[in-house]
Amino acid sequence: SRMTITDLWDQKISAFLLSPSQFLATTTSESFLAELLHELRNDKANDHLKVTKILLVSVLLDHPTILCPSSSVGEETALELLSVFSHTPQKSIILKCNVMLAITNVIICTSCLANHTKMAEDWLDLLFQMIQDTNDYRCGLSQQPIRATACDCLREMETCSPGLLSQKLEALYLLKQQETTVLHQSYCMLYTLGLKNAIRILTTQKDVTDLEFKSILGGNEGFAWKSNQLGLTLLPINMMVQVPRLPPGLDCKELKSIMSSLLDESYLQTPISQSALLRELVEVVAMVPGLSPTLFKSQLLRLFGTADVSLMHATLFMKDTFTDSLFTAEDENFLLKRLVGTAQHPLLRIPEKLFYMECILSGEESLPVLVTPRLAAFLHPTVFNDSATMLCRLNLLCLVHLEADEGEADKGIRYLFEHIMALLKIIDNDGSREVVVTSFRALFIFLMHFNGMENLSEKVIDKLCDMYSRHSRLAPNLIGLANRIQEHLDDPVWSVKLLIGLQKCIMEMPPLQLTIHNLSWHLKVLKRVAQEGQITQRNTIYLLLNVLINSNLCERGNWQVGNAVLAVCRNLLEHPSIDQVFIELADLLQYISVHYDDTDIKDHARFYYTLLTNLSWEKLAGVLVKGLDGGRAKERSHSAIMAENEGIASNLTVNLRYNLTHAKDTDPLFDKVFTICLHFELKDSNYAKVNDIHVPCVFRDRKPPEVKVKLKPFQPYPTTLCVSAVFTTQDGRSWHSQLPDVSVSFPEIFLPLPLPPNTSCECKEQVFDRIWEVAASGNPDKSAISLFCFKTGDESLADLIKAHFQGYLITDQQSKILWKVLFFLPPMCHVLLKITQAEDAIQVSIATDNWELLPFVNSYLQNITDHCSTTVTDD
Known part of the structure; x- marks a missing residue:
């Protein structure tokens, strides 16, 4: 039934999305993609099928490069999806939108867009036709999501290929002006991105004239495919001094008018879209000397009054980019007052309040001037604040009072000290673990700023020692505090005083308090005290x-x-x-x-x-000195059990040997390379992480060194290792290079049966027969029996067995009737072969305790017998 097929696809897609590599270990990406596209082409109308199709498309949205590993496959897939899009009914809006996104995703991720394929060109033309139906005159209101998705697709393609729309800015501007529905926002975003990238391209040219500058704004031609070759990168988020700029003196009246129009319309957009629009326009102004940052002046008052985090991000981005070119001292003071107010607003959530606190702290160099104790009075920490808010407020107030006038500073510091003492009192009254951790963090912040005030420092030490005399469980917190203070301060005096006080406290304790439980904490403190040479x-x-x-x-x-x-x-x-x-x-x-x-x-x-x-x-x-890692050198084990375990561990590892050689045509600079570090990345989850390999040197005129790669399989399937190298040349420079991928084939995983070296042939055959019986009569969900037949050519069967199975033979070498072969595939799989010569063909009976290995076994046997005339497989 259709319901059953739907459930089957649900299971398949869930398994693929959970672990693509594990899913594709039992099939191929080509066959799975073919099944997926076949199901998408199913024209039967069914609500369950529509949901299933959306799930199918989601696979191409999440993992396009896994299913389409090359540009040609990507183009074919995009064509198939375009056919699906064309045949999907108009009322299936959600499915059509998802297919549009999938086509765009495949075209971008498989380099069809970068390579200027015909499919990419046709798709761009189709998208542009879709967005030309402004205000839904032609297709109606129901198709509005299609136009919105088309705008999103074009914006994504422009982002990944900057300048693609640079010759269509006039057409995009007219479409934006004509659009009066909610999609005006999408058109606005698309035009602004195209405008920014077009100007960015101009900055790479020399001697830009007014005519060239105006031609960009009035462009209404085809797509600018050649701009892809420039490899433009996104502008840096900060350090705007690095932004390339157009030459001064260009006529910017038209651009200024466009910018003003965009800014005037921005309030109609959602906060997130406004924020993105403002960031694009800020980058445009940064690139064009003829535009003044004062263009944004009219927006500041509105932005200062916002409670939206994304818009505040945009405001701070403007402040960071233009500094006093846009923000006067009054503006900064007003913004700061606004941040202080929102940081304590009762209707805002805690994460938002913390964000505004961080905004205040981000201008730390201006804190002594602008954030006065009077302004920060509303942000004093209290014991009723949550942990994050209290610590953030405490840090801010410490900075404020550290630089305040003497009278105000004394009053503020006294308040903060009383706050710290209140926290310690809560701990003394058996506060929870969270309270203890928060209080010690607060104490650390306070001491980092005011440890030089001896009077306060000594009072803190006296209080901590007094608390420890009643709560020895605080030992780890006190040791941690002493360590962190010592790490962050040049002078370790405070930590030493605390440890001396704790030592004295333990010495003066009455014997009744030295119980087994308390003594364990005291010994930890005394161990730390013993590390201080001054005590x-x-x-x-x-x-x-x-x-x-x-x-x-x-x-x-x-x-x-x-x-x-x-x-x-x-x-x-x-x-x-x-x-x-x-x-x-x-x-x-x-x-x-x-x-x-x-x-x-x-x-x-x-x-x-x-x-x-x-x-x-x-x-x-x-x-007594310890190693760098705090541990000991490896000790030799005299235990027979340990030696046996080490042997078992080696049987679970596949060792591959390779020669590290130079490529044929390379720069002489690399004839001698040193301190090579080879790094390996796995393309699937079937193997444990491969450790880096270090090679002292590789010289072109010397014998290439051999490296041994150790693989620990979780599942014994073929795999590919991505290899990169970091090395040093003779001139002292370090280099990073991507090496060719290392393919690990199925036969490279084979290991002999892990038995003691002197095991007799009779014992080996008994093990073979026992495993065969288990595989033949075992769990059908795991075990399997198969048959492979082939005819020998000029090469005799004995020569074939000697060439390929020599190290895995179980039977006596003299046997000419039946050969038994056993492959062990770590961690716990076996493949057994019984090879017999019949009248007209060679029969290979196969048994395995993992049926998923059969396709690989079949391919392996096919490869080693490919010179034979006929092969037959019977599962």
């Missing part, structure tokens, strides 16, 4: 020794606690003042090595004791 460590050692002697920790032998104590000891071994605490540390390590009831902890303590008592501090620090 004396004798009290830390006394505390650890006292705890171990006067408690049952040693008898309990808790490994986690013991390891935490040793982590502190390790940092103490690297401390520059180790000579001052040598005896105390030796006593601590010796006590642990004797009394701690855990063998691993004892051994580590004994090792540290040996290092302490036999090496100087310099050598000790050298022994």
Whole structure:
């Protein structure tokens, strides 16, 4: 039934969109595209079929280059879609619009537009005919979406091929003027883009005359295909000084009139379209010296009053481009007041408020002048703000009060300090994890600006230490705060003071607070304290020794606690003042090595004791230093189990060897290249990521080096690797080059049966027979049996087997009646062959535990027997 076909297509399309590479592993893009186009040509009228066709078209919208890998295939596909478009009923508006978008997408993505194919030219002509039906006089109001889509398609083609419409500006302007429906906006956007790109093309020419300039505005000819060769890029969003400009002195009266008309009509458009239009016009003014930025002056008041984010983006773009050429000091002050007001507006959502806050912060160089404490008073953070808003407001207010006058600054800083102390009080009253994280971030922002105010800094440290005495779970937050402050400030004094305060706090704690749970946090803090060379460590050692002697920790032998104590000891071994605490540390390590009831902890303590008592501090620090990644060098394993596992891992990897050679005709500069890094990208998801390969050098006059590419399959299908190289030439310059793709064929994935080297032939045959039985009688959804026949030519069967199956033979080499061949395809697939010679042909019985491999097996056998006269396959 049709319903069943619809469901089938739904499943196919869902599978393709989920993973195109995985879907195409079981079929080809050509066959899937042919099926898709055949179904689109189905003329039967059915609501379900219409929905299915829209889904089919969506495949070409999302993945045109996968289904149309070449320009010729793209052109044929576009022609088929044009036929579908022509035969689709007028009432199927949504389907017709989607087909139009698909045709445009295919033409652009498969380079039909860039190559100026006949299909691209015909499609452009058809689109232009569609948009000439202004105000729906010819086709009626119902076809209005078709015209809107035609405008969108033309705009997309102009974007991808700048200048394509540069000779049709007068026609586009007249169409825009005639259009009085809601599509006036689409015509306006299309014309503005064409105008900007046409002027951009003019900037690449030398000695532009008034006649050439006016001819662009009055063009009404064909499409400008030659402009595609210029390879124009989009104008930079900032750094507008790089924008190419026309020569001064050109007559811009007509262009100025057009610009004024576009700006006057802009308020009729949606905010997003207005924003896009304004950005295009800003770039036009930036390229034409005869146009003044004051053209936008009449729009500023309206834009200042907007609450739309996209329009505010356009306003800031104008400000960034024209600065004081357009914005006076009063304008900037008014805009800033507007931003402050919208940043706290109760009707706006939090993300919008944060955007306006960022807009205020983006002009940070003018903050001390324009954003006064009085103006920012409404943006003071409170404990009732959400986390993001509170942190953003705090950062802004810190910047404001940092540069304010002394009287106002003191008052503002005092308010911010009280805010920070209020946050810490909430933590002290068992605040949630989110509150803790937000409060420490706020504290970090405050300290980054005001850490030099010793009075406030010391009060913060006292409060943090007081909190830690009651909430040891704050240890990670306090350590993180100390680390980040130390990273961002040149002077680490504040972090050192905090760590000294925490060390003192732990020393003074009553014994009842040193429970197992609390002790684990204290040890983390002491480990961090031990990293600071400016802090004396004798009290830390006394505390650890006292705890171990006067408690049952040693008898309990808790490994986690013991390891935490040793982590502190390790940092103490690297401390520059180790000579001052040598005896105390030796006593601590010796006590642990004797009394701690855990063998691993004892051994580590004994090792540290040996290092302490036999090496100087310099050598000790050298022994204990960690690698760049913080880990250890690879250790040799003496475990038979580990060795066996490593062998199994190697059996899951396909190793391919290639020679890295120079191309025949290259610049002598590249005869000697150094430090080559080969990078691989997979075109599908059937393999694990391939690691980069590093080659020291490649010289043209030397033997090419061999590189080994390791592939770890998830599914054993043929694949293609995209390869690129980064290397250095003799002159010291670095280069990036795209190398030819590496195709991995099906037989390159074959591995021998993973059995121990000395396995007997009888054992191998037993394994073969067992796998064959499982494949023959196993799950029909996975296993399969097949038959392949061929006739031998001049080459004997034995020679054929020796040439292609030598490393995979299971039977004895002397056998002349039946040959058994087993291919292992990682990670867990097998292909088994039984080759027998009948009276009139050679029969190859095939068994596999993955039926999806059969097409590849058949192609492989076909290739190695292609010299034979006849081949027959029976599934």
